[in-house]
Structures are given as structure tokens and as C-alpha cells.
Amino acid sequence: xxxxxxxxxxxxxxxxxxxxxIVLGLLMGSGAILSMLDPSELIPGVIVxxxxxxxxxxxxxxxxxxxxITWAMTAAxxxxxxxxxxxAGQLAICGAVVLGLVGHYLVRRAGRSVRTSDVAMLAIASxxxxxxxxxxxxxxxxxxxxxxxAPLALVTLLGTAVLGLxxxxxxxxxxxxxxxxxxxxxxxxxxxANRRAFYIHLNKTWARWERYRNPMSIILxxxxxxxxxxxxxxxxxxxxVIRLLARLMAEAARTAxxxxxxxxxxxxxxxxxxxxxxxxxxxxxxxxxxxQQVIExxxxxxxxxxxxxxxxxxxxxxxxQDCLSSADQALYEAKRSGRNRAILATPxxxxxxxxxxxxxxxxxxxxx
Numbered sequence: 455x456x457x458x459x460x461x462x463x464x465x466x467x468x469x470x471x472x473x474x475x476i477v478l479g480l481l482m483g484s485g486a487i488l489s490m491l492d493p494s495e496l497i498p499g500v501i502v503x504x505x506x507x508x509x510x511x512x513x514x515x516x517x518x519x520x521x522x523i524t525w526a527m528t529a530a531x532x533x534x535x536x537x538x539x540x541x542a543g544q545l546a547i548c549g550a551v552v553l554g555l556v557g558h559y560l561v562r563r564a565g566r567s568v569r570t571s572d573v574a575m576l577a578i579a580s581x582x583x584x585x586x587x588x589x590x591x592x593x594x595x596x597x598x599x600x601x602x603x604a605p606l607a608l609v610t611l612l613g614t615a616v617l618g619l620x621x622x623x624x625x626x627x628x629x630x631x632x633x634x635x636x637x638x639x640x641x642x643x644x645x646x647a648n649r650r651a652f653y654i655h656l657n658k659t660w661a662r663w664e665r666y667r668n669p670m671s672i673i674l675x676x677x678x679x680x681x682x683x684x685x686x687x688x689x690x691x692x693x694x695v696i697r698l699l700a701r702l703m704a705e706a707a708r709t710a711x712x713x714x715x716x717x718x719x720x721x722x723x724x725x726x727x728x729x730x731x732x733x734x735x736x737x738x739x740x741x742x743x744x745x746q747q748v749i750e751x752x753x754x755x756x757x758x759x760x761x762x763x764x765x766x767x768x769x770x771x772x773x774x775q776d777c778l779s780s781a782d783q784a785l786y787e788a789k790r791s792g793r794n795r796a797i798l799a800t801p802x803x804x805x806x807x808x809x810x811x812x813x814x815x816x817x818x819x820x821x822x
Contacts, residue, residue: 458485458508459617462515463624467631475516479523482512486528490535505532506550506583507613513554514576515568515621521558525551539590546586553579567629573622577615581607641715643693644700652714652722659726660774671733672765672781673723675703675740677758678793680719691751692719695758702743706736722781730767730798737762737796745794759794761785770801 458481465477486505505528513521525547532543557576561568584606587598639651647655659670677683677695684692696719703713703723712724723740725733741762749756763785771777784799791797 458482459620459624462621463628466625466628472519475519476523478516479512479520480527482508482516482520482524483527486524487531490528490531504613504617506546506610507580507617509547509550510554510576510580510583510614511618511621513551514557514618515625517558518555521551521555538594542586542589545589546583549583549586550580553583568622568625570619570622573615573618576618577611580610580614583610644696644715644721646700646703646721647712647714649714649716652712652716652724655712656724656774656778659724660777662726663768668727669729669768670777671725671728671730671768672777673725673733673737673740673796674763674778674781674785675699675721675723675737676761676785676789677719678761678789679758683756683758687751687754687756691749691754691756694749694751695756698747698749699744699758699760702740702747706740706743730764733764734796734798737764741794741796761788761793762796763788764796764798766799766801 461481462478465474465481469477486508489503489505489508492503509521509524509528512524516524529544529547532540532547535543553576557572557579561572584603587603587606588595590598639648639654640646641648656672662668663670677699680692680695683695696715699721700713700715703721707713707723708725710726714722714724716722723736725736728736741760744758744760747758749758763781763783765771765777765781765784768777771780780799784797787799788795788797
């Protein structure tokens with residue numbers, strides 16, 4: 455049982471999505487079959503083992519896909535074994551699936567993760583699976599119930615509790631490790647990638663540019679007059695502005711884009727496989743979205759704007775730092791020119807010239 459719990463935890467870490475549920479089903483089904491390879495035979499044709507415990511927990515922790523696979527494997531092998539107790543065994547397996555899934559959906563309906571008390575309630579309910587013995591021929595049922603019903607119920611209860619707690623321990627361990635990793639790469643206030651995560655993605659994207667010549671662009675974003683917002687309305691309001699902008703950035707970003715918060719009111723978006731002109735259009739969309747937002751807090755109506763700087767075409771940069779500096783220079787020019795605008799840096803050594811026409815105050819600047 456401990457081995458099943460350890461492998462369960464490993465699968466939780468290494469595999470995601472439906473594939474995880476399938477592999478967990480195969481694990482639990484294999485565990486149930488292994489338990490039937492060395493059962494206790496009460497009387498000829500009537501065997502008991504820990505399969506009902508494993509099947510119950512497969513549905514409880516894994517959900518319907520895991521439970522379905524476990525049920526199919528376990529029921530097929532019990533049918534293969536045959537014997538006078540086969541119908542009772544099949545009924546117990548089906549009952550275990552139902553019990554586990556009922557527990558699973560009750561926890562989900564409560565909108566929380568599994569607790570120790572949930573495992574305890576499941577264990578308390580599990581002895582009812584031994585009622586499947588009533589489907590044995592009458593003479594056999596009387597003998598089995600009189601001699602082994604109480605020990606079987608106790609073993610089922612303890613087995614469900616012990617294995618359930620083992621698995622719960624692994625689930626919590628995996629969740630804790632996942633949260634630690636998430637916090638290492640996610641900005642807690644905004645929910646976006648943090649500075650560390652952004653630079654990891656930036657260096658990887660730059661390496662792909664150097665090898666495959668896939669374009670990339672960077673948009674630097676700064677909330678206009680953010681200090682004044684904090685001073686006038688308080689830091690709680692400033693935090694709400696940060697969260698709102700983060701949501702706008704996440705909504706506007708494509709799957710491959712990396713929106714991140716890299717400072718107090720400083721944000722950035724890494725856009726792989728994107729030219730600077732396409733990035734400029736994306737920056738203007740975000741600027742326009744931010745300009746339209748309204749925050750109402752304690753009767754105060756708050757508007758905010760942002761300034762954005764877009765890096766010049768990547769071909770003009772010798773290093774990833776040059777690319778960042780290009781976007782930073784464009785951002786500086788956006789703030790110097792009056793804020794609430796998106797500006798694209800250009801590699802030309804010329805004075806500021808009019809931008810291509812888009813739906814907002816966008817400009818092109820020269821790279822110093």
C-alpha cells in the first residue's frame with residue numbers, strides 16, 4: 455500500500471491532465487490485481503483481499519476516469535478467477551467504485567481539497583461493501599457472515615483509512631512542493647510571472663533567435679503617476695490597479711507570450727515569434743484597454759493610464775540586453791512625451807518622426 459501511495463505521488467508530479475488520470479487508473483488497477491494474486495480464501499471459491507479498498511480510493515482521489523480504468527481491470531481479472539464468490543466480488547467492486555466517486559464529488563461540491571476527516575468518513579462507510587457477501591448462496595452466506603463478517607469489516611475500514619492517509623500525505627506533499635515552485639516564479643500580487651521567471655524565458659527565447667532566427671519583441675509597461683495613486687487613495691487601491699492591469703495583460707496575451715511584473719508598477723511582455731510592428735499593435739490594444747477601465751473604491755472613481763515601450767526589430771540588437779535597453783528607451787520616451795502612449799524604438803539614428811497610424815497615441819523613436 456505504501457508503494458502505491460509513493461508511485462501515486464510521483465505520477466502527480468510528472469504527468470498532467472487526462473494522461474495523469476489514465477496512468478493513475480492503470481496503477482490502481484494493477485494494485486488491485488496484485489492483491490488478488492495472493493488472497494485469503496475463506497472457503498473454496500470465496501476470496502477476500504484489498505481490491506475493494508484500492509478501487510474505492512481510485513475514484514475518491516482520481517475521479518471518474520481513474521475509477522473507470524481501475525474498475526475495468528479489477529472486474530475483468532475477478533471474472534477470470536471465477537468461483538462461486540465471483541458475483542459477490544463483482545458487486546463489491548462496483549460498490550467500491552460508487553462509494554469512491556460519491557466521496558469524490560462531495561468534496562468537489564464543497565469546493566475544497568481532501569481533508570483527513572474526508573478519508574475517515576470514507577473509511578467508516580467502506581465496511582458496507584462486505585454486504586456483497588449476501589449475494590452468495592444462502593448456506594455459504596450464513597457461514598461467511600457468522601464467521602468472518604466482523605473481521606472483514608474491520609480490515610476493510612483499516613485498509614481504507616491507512617492507504618487513504620498514505621495517498622493524502624503524498625497529495626499534500628506534491629501540492630506543497632508545487633506551491634513552493636509556483637511562488638518562486640510567480641508574482642504574488644499580480645499573479646503574473648515574476649522577474650526571475652521572465653529572465654529565464656527571455657534568455658531561452660533569445661537563444662532560439664540566435665539559433666533559428668525566430669523573431670521576438672519586448673513590451674515594457676509602466677503605470678502612469680502610480681505614486682500619486684498610492685498617495686491619494688492608499689496602497690490598497692494601488693494594489694487593485696496592479697491586479698487589474700495584470701488581468702488585462704493576461705487577457706491580451708497569446709498562449710506563447712510571457713506577461714510579467716518586474717517591479718513595483720513596472721510590467722513587461724515577452725512576445726516570441728513577433729515582429730516589432732506586431733508588438734506595437736499589441737501594445738496599443740493594451741493601452742486602450744487600460745484607459746477605459748474604471749475602479750470604484752469607497753465612492754471614489756479612479757481612472758489610470760499606462761505608458762509602453764516596444765523594442766526595435768531584433769535584427770538590430772547584438773545582445774538580449776540591447777533588446778531590453780531598446781524597449782526601456784522607448785518607454786522613457788513615452789513618459790517624456792506625455793504618457794498614455796505606446797512608442798516603438800527604431801534602430802535609425804534620426805530624430806523622432808511620426809508613427810504609423812493605429813487607434814491611439816503611438817510614436818516611433820530613434821534608438822540612441
